[in-house]
Amino acid sequence: MTNLRIPGPTPLPPQVLASLSKQVISHRGRGFEKIYQEIVTNLQYFYQTKNPIYLLTASGTAGLETAVVNFFSPGDSVIFFTCGEFGNRWAEIARRYGLNVNQIKFPEGTSVKKEIVQEILKKTKKLRAVFITHNETGTGVLNDLFAISPLVKSHPNKPLLLVDSVSALGGVNLPMDKLKIDVLVSASQKAWMSSPGISMIAVSKDARERQKNSKIPKYYFDLALYEKFAEKNQTPATPAVSVLFSLQAALALMKEEGREKVFKKHLELRDYFRAEIRKMGLKLVVADIEASPTVTSIWPPTGVDEALWRKLLREKHDVVIAGGMGGLKGKIVRVAHMGYFSKKDLDLVILALKKSLLEIKKI
Numbered sequence: 348m349t350n351l352r353i354p355g356p357t358p359l360p361p362q363v364l365a366s367l368s369k370q371v372i373s374h375r376g377r378g379f380e381k382i383y384q385e386i387v388t389n390l391q392y393f394y395q396t397k398n399p400i401y402l403l404t405a406s407g408t409a410g411l412e413t414a415v416v417n418f419f420s421p422g423d424s425v426i427f428f429t430c431g432e433f434g435n436r437w438a439e440i441a442r443r444y445g446l447n448v449n450q451i452k453f454p455e456g457t458s459v460k461k462e463i464v465q466e467i468l469k470k471t472k473k474l475r476a477v478f479i480t481h482n483e484t485g486t487g488v489l490n491d492l493f494a495i496s497p498l499v500k501s502h503p504n505k506p507l508l509l510v511d512s513v514s515a516l517g518g519v520n521l522p523m524d525k526l527k528i529d530v531l532v533s534a535s536q537k538a539w540m541s542s543p544g545i546s547m548i549a550v551s552k553d554a555r556e557r558q559k560n561s562k563i564p565k566y567y568f569d570l571a572l573y574e575k576f577a578e579k580n581q582t583p584a585t586p587a588v589s590v591l592f593s594l595q596a597a598l599a600l601m602k603e604e605g606r607e608k609v610f611k612k613h614l615e616l617r618d619y620f621r622a623e624i625r626k627m628g629l630k631l632v633v634a635d636i637e638a639s640p641t642v643t644s645i646w647p648p649t650g651v652d653e654a655l656w657r658k659l660l661r662e663k664h665d666v667v668i669a670g671g672m673g674g675l676k677g678k679i680v681r682v683a684h685m686g687y688f689s690k691k692d693l694d695l696v697i698l699a700l701k702k703s704l705l706e707i708k709k710i
């Protein structure tokens with residue numbers, strides 16, 4: 348069986364696979380409403396929030412766009428602290444909607460540094476919001492929201508804090524209410540071990556207040572509509588019912604395990620994998636202190652072409668890993684460890700990495 352180790356879509360547990368073979372149901376019936384309610388309640392447990400969470404039938408990028416179009420107007424001054432391609436993408440969405448974007452870029456492979464955040468915030472006089480990618484999937488870096496959130500929240504303009512945790516939430520501890528995050532976006536195909544197709548977005552009371560004054564035109568992603576339909580545990584348009592079945596099944600498994608255990612597994616297996624990579628003599632892209640619990644980036648050994656390496660892994664060893672993005676395209680490989688995976692899956696990756704490197708030497 349293929350060992351799928353790209354950072355989404357991730358493999359599905361048997362119970363989730365089984366849920367996908369169920370007959371579809373009416374999205375306006377009582378059966379659906381019960382499922383919707385269960386999904387939102389279980390998501391709130393993992394988001395650690397009492398805020399409403401809306402389910403968009405769309406991928407994570409749509410969740411990021413939804414976060415831009417609902418709470419702002421053209422010309423609003425916002426800061427993006429970015430350290431890779433997904434941060435770049437979100438900043439680009441905001442620019443296209445006419446926001447006044449100040450993008451502070453940190454080098455790829457490093458995290459957003461709190462000292463710089465503090466310095467920038469101090470000299471920013473007009474500020475409506477701060478945007479940050481929790482887990483920069485393009486490089487495998489985790490940003491420390493525990494350190495950054497209090498800095499944002501102490502700014503005199505009371506900016507909103509918007510966070511993309513598409514590739515970490517569900518597997519990593521990010522307590523929305525405790526950290527006073529206003530908008531928190533994730534997507535079903537990552538640590539949630541469900542099919543691709545649903546983006547989840549949680550919205551604070553302050554953000555809902557801002558929503559009333561937003562002048563950006565929108566329809567499908569207008570959260571006012573989602574809010575209205577959520578009262579009936581429904582969505583405004585036809586949702587991806589089967590994907591929601593998968594999310595329901597996955598969340599039930601995750602809830603049964605308990606969030607602390609799920610978070611611990613991701614941290615422990617990250618550390619295990621990194622240690623094994625080092626033992627092989629390979630170099631990691633990211634320092635331990637800011638390493639992502641869900642995706643690990645590795646420099647190929649000198650002289651090894653990353654695309655050739657990945658091709659060999661895929662075609663001969665049935666292990667599928669990702670390449671680099673942005674400035675790291677063609678330079679690194681990335682291995683995901685999120686959602687439905689075990690130490691055994693990682694051991695198989697490690698074995699395949701070792702074997703394939705020996706094979707490359709012989710080519």
Ligand SMILES: Cc1ncc(COP(=O)(O)O)c(C=O)c1O
Binds near residue numbers: 406484
């Ligand atoms: C951090 C992050 N943000 C946004 C996205 C975009 O999500 P999607 O591909 O579901 O649109 C991804 C996808 O990998 C991601 O990792």
